[in-house]
Amino acid sequence: MATRGNAGANVQSTALALIENACAKVNLTLRVVGRRVDGYHDLESVVAFADCADHLNLTPGSTLTLKTTGPLAPDCGETGDNLVFKAAQLLGERVPGLKLGDFTLDKVLPVAAGIGGGSADAAAALRLLARANGLALDDKRLIEVAKQTGADVPVCLSSGACVMTGVGETLLPLSLPKMPCVMVNPRIPVPTKDVFEALGLRHGELLVGVTDVIQATAWPGDGASIEEWVEALAAASNDLEAPAMRIQPVIGEVLSALNATNGAWLARMSGSGATCFAIFENTAEAQRASQKIQIEHPQWWVHAGVLS
Template sequence: MPALIEDGRAKVNLTLRVVGRRVDGYHDLESVVAFADCADHLSLTPGSGLNLKTTGPLARDCGEPVDNLVFKAAQLLGERVPDLRFGDFTLDKVLPVAAGIGGGSADAAAALRLLARANGLAIDDARLIEAAQLTGADVPVCLASRACVMTGVGETLQPLSLPKMPCVMVNPRVPVSTRDVFEALGLRNGELLVGATDVIQAAAWPESGASIGDWIETLAAVSNDLEAPAMRIQPVIGEVLSALGAAGGARLARMSGSGATCFAIFEDGAEALRASQKIQQDHPMWWMHVGALS
């Protein structure tokens, strides 16, 4: 059987609201998630064993193959599907790690899609979804890789219709631990981030066919609650946001996930390209992608 190929698209949190911390220690979130047109690339040559080889410009940042989420996702699915056919995975690593754009989660989701194809499983197979949830909070949303509102601990997904939004994504090549950022947020088990008397209201997101301008206006009213604690851990995030804002044309600049990747949305692709060129000139060591979110 020839090699099967899937892309692990970068996930971008356009908003990220931390509702509170549950008594079990997990955090309840509400996030508008989009996906970028940059991705890791994962191939699978079906076979009897389970192996992973990493290649690409950022392969050295992936650590040991046995610790990779691709391995974890495959093993979890194998525990649920008798006689699951595995094989040899090759990961071409393009996205920065520990960067707030779900690179590892996207790779794990791509592995699950590949194993589903190799074994004739439906993408909505309950065993596949359970394996995704157990692999990591961002893996279920990456499994579909479609714009949505993600709530709970990542298990509830409500599809959204986003226009293609020109963007620039920047990472200062500084890893940020998600665990450290949530610890810096400082919520105790059972504590809400909102006040006890506040009423939590879901934002009214634009309907299908809404313009980029409509989306930017709505997104601007909801922040990323992890941005401030992440900047306390890595102040360079503030420098990235300042560079995105100063490049010209950015309508919204924000951090994604728990950082350190930040993004800016533009109404015009040419403006996004000019902004990326300026940032690249000023900060040649930063990782950058200019493209679109959808």
């Protein structure tokens, strides 16, 4: 359990704690368009959010502290490296007199897992600080800090289904049906940097043709069914799946386990891995699939829920 704050300050706040959920982000598709000359990768991804989340509390005060609890707290690493702490510090540098406080992070999502756990935590911290300080969520300083904290933080700030492009800064809202799902992580971290290195793009190299870049994918509109969405998603892919599997072959085992369940319509890796997901026709099938995988692989992290 790690804490950090200003030396010599021990101010007890009587304010009520503010609470935010940091929902897991799932990349339903992920196309790597190319690598910029500055080294960043241009992406196009259909992003949904799951009903599993870390939980972040903030008791407003004059100092900044962070305490981690929960089943996966030991995986969080040094407090000073936590994105919650980083986001709060960066916002404090931009907003004079920013009211900070004591954060408590209940960590239940696996780390380095391709579901934006740390990014979702940072985004939740920014939402909490915005509430504590009367800042709008579209405040330019808040958006600036989100981008600087991490590529997935802007999309997690709004936590709504969208098409995410660029390096994560351009978001086009989507209307997704509630899709029953099972998410599985083998409890083996896969660093994003390693996966992009395994992809092997040179600076300035395009992975797709110019025509592909110009033509935008037409995704199903408002009111589309799960079947329509699965059909559209199946025609796309995750370009990071193959390089991630070369780094951690267990990802292939996770996908096989999901595909071996009854009723899995589409199984795919999220983000840079190693978390994979499957979409099901209904919640009963998703629950049965989840139970089957938990029995066969008790060491894996498994969640049955809904994407939307």
